[in-house]
Amino acid sequence: MTLRRHSLLSKNVARALRQRLRREYQSGGRLPSELEIAQEYGVSRGTIRDALAILEREGVIFRRQGSGTYVNQYALNIQASIESAYEFTDLIRQAGYQAEIRPLSVERQPLPADIAARLERPPDSDALFVRKLFLADGEPAIYCLDVLPTDLVREPYQPEELHAPIFDFMRQRCYQTVSLVLADIIPQVTEGQLAELLQSPLGQALLQFDEVSFNTLNKPVLFSRVYYRDGYVRFSVLRKKM
Amino acid sequence: MTLRRHSLLSKNVARALRQRLRREYQSGGRLPSELEIAQEYGVSRGTIRDALAILEREGVIFRRQGSGTYVNQYALNIQASIESAYEFTDLIRQAGYQAEIRPLSVERQPLPADIAARLERPPDSDALFVRKLFLADGEPAIYCLDVLPTDLVREPYQPEELHAPIFDFMRQRCYQTVSLVLADIIPQVTEGQLAELLQSPLGQALLQFDEVSFNTLNKPVLFSRVYYRDGYVRFSVLRKKM
DNA sequence: GAGTGGTCTAGACCACCAG
DNA sequence: TGGTGGTCTAGACCACTCT
Incomplete structure (x- = not known):
């Protein structure tokens, strides 16, 4: 059986963060720093960056070097993203x-x-x-x-x-x-x-x-x-x- | 002045690989392994993976775990990718x-x-x-x-x-x-x-x-x-x- | 079993932003 | 000047594919 760990740590973190954004950041705002998130989830900074990269590709967050990671409240409510192949x-x-x-x-x-x-x-x-x-x-x-x-x-x-x-x-x-x-x-x-x-x-x-x-x-x-x-x-x- | 190194190593490799694909892989085929490419360009495997991730997002390549990295000849000739904002x-x-x-x-x-x-x-x-x-x-x-x-x-x-x-x-x-x-x-x-x-x-x-x-x-x-x-x-x- | 890509870690240095 | 994200390295283990 496939272990939970493999192939999913960063995706799991991304999913957890996505839900948290929908709950707590509906009107935008700044996320904790990558180091803080890493410590909170008990993973390395690289893994957090992988997770954030997923959310950034979805448009859900955007990053500003030297400043922080921010939530994009507009992208949360897209009806149908053309890039995902839904049924x-x-x-x-x-x-x-x-x-x-x-x-x-x-x-x-x-x-x-x-x-x-x-x-x-x-x-x-x-x-x-x-x-x-x-x-x-x-x-x-x-x-x-x-x-x-x-x-x-x-x-x-x-x-x-x-x-x-x-x-x-x-x-x-x-x-x-x-x-x-x-x-x-x-x-x-x-x-x-x-x-x-x-x-x-x-x-x-x-x-x-x-x-x-x-x-x-x-x-x-x-x-x-x-x-x-x-x-x-x-x-x-x-x-x-x- | 910004050093060449910063922010561009993986993007430079991606660009170099993209050109190479258009030259040598017009009809598809398999790339060398990540380790070989890394040694060829004198960078770490992580950097190569970042570069390949860029090309994969563009659809230019696809990867099969345990098998290799392959060229997608169809994506090379897209007229206008809707995701890039051109003039x-x-x-x-x-x-x-x-x-x-x-x-x-x-x-x-x-x-x-x-x-x-x-x-x-x-x-x-x-x-x-x-x-x-x-x-x-x-x-x-x-x-x-x-x-x-x-x-x-x-x-x-x-x-x-x-x-x-x-x-x-x-x-x-x-x-x-x-x-x-x-x-x-x-x-x-x-x-x-x-x-x-x-x-x-x-x-x-x-x-x-x-x-x-x-x-x-x-x-x-x-x-x-x-x-x-x-x-x-x-x-x-x-x-x-x- | 050998080789491939997938993931994760720990650490380092850099450029940028803000107080 | 301290903290942030951006990048890169070296190394490790894993799952998968092929033969």
Whole structure:
């Protein structure tokens, strides 16, 4: 069994500090010095700095050399950080709505050329096309098309399994773990079928994400095209100046 | 004078490695072990790990415990990483176009309530409204409105100075350094004035960024609303699974 | 079992900020 | 001038991967 110590001391401290910030520093303020925190948690200063680095990357704190470590009260309330790959249902719930999945279809089709190229597969090779709709308080909020090359599937499965999150399916039936997602952000306008599916008026703006997912060996294993209706889910980005 | 050593050893190594990757690892591959790299550069393993951590955050490499450090050839060619705050002209140039700035207007107006709230200012307090257009190969690509509270301006200035990047103006005339930008990503449709300005047909999709910039003390100092025409600049996001 | 990355420690010196 | 964060070192042990 994995020991608690390994791989988690700094992360544990980061988690503890994060909770403490939400409790005691809602309106900002300065943290104790790194040395004090280190002594308080009984770890070395380096470990504390690792923990603080995690929180700094999240934007939750910022540091000023010679002065101290401060809390960023604004970053505590970001709706959906674009850098974390959440499940869609989590996204919807975090935005304050009741989440629901509506499976639409599962088909086997040949890969169109553009998707084949991004998956580094020969064109017209066989793939699973899985279409799903995600509802927020009963209203369509997210439409998702997943394209999975058929030859990756290693185990037999029930069709219903494709209604669950695709990453779970890939782990269990393809032995593929996704570790990285490269997404293109594309503004889009509702038209044609999309209007019906999302019950969105023609000409309304949407956010389209074209995503390629890579496994731990950095090979592309999944293409996804996702449409977000504005209003239900909104993304925030934290840009740091260097 | 600041010594070369301080604050830069790991960043220097990161830069050197980044260049080396672009030269020698365009199609992926495995790096030497951390110990070997450390000896090669004559630094400790900890410093190498700091450097590799920078590259890993950029997505340029990924590591597999017990196996090695590998190059991610896909992340090398991202057009515009959404997490770095570039100048607009850089964005356009990186996309392969000739960049040009066209100043539109500078006005003093009272702050509307929604922007005032995000800047934590009283409504109707005075602010500078700076409007600019950025062209790619002569075609409108980005429209930008900057809203700067007037009381932040500390030094007299020439109107032309507001044609330069706003962050430069803030540093020089307001003594304000922006260290963090919080952006909301909003899909939008061309309409009204925007169509004329961007010379974009009505009903075309745009990307709108609503940004609040914070200074080093984490106080909001600038609101910006930016519209990107799709096609000229496209954003990519790298999502890491944890 | 040998080699890799992941984590942690203890100590040092530096640049920066504030009183 | 004392305290803070920023950086670097040398060494240790661990879990994981590969063969």
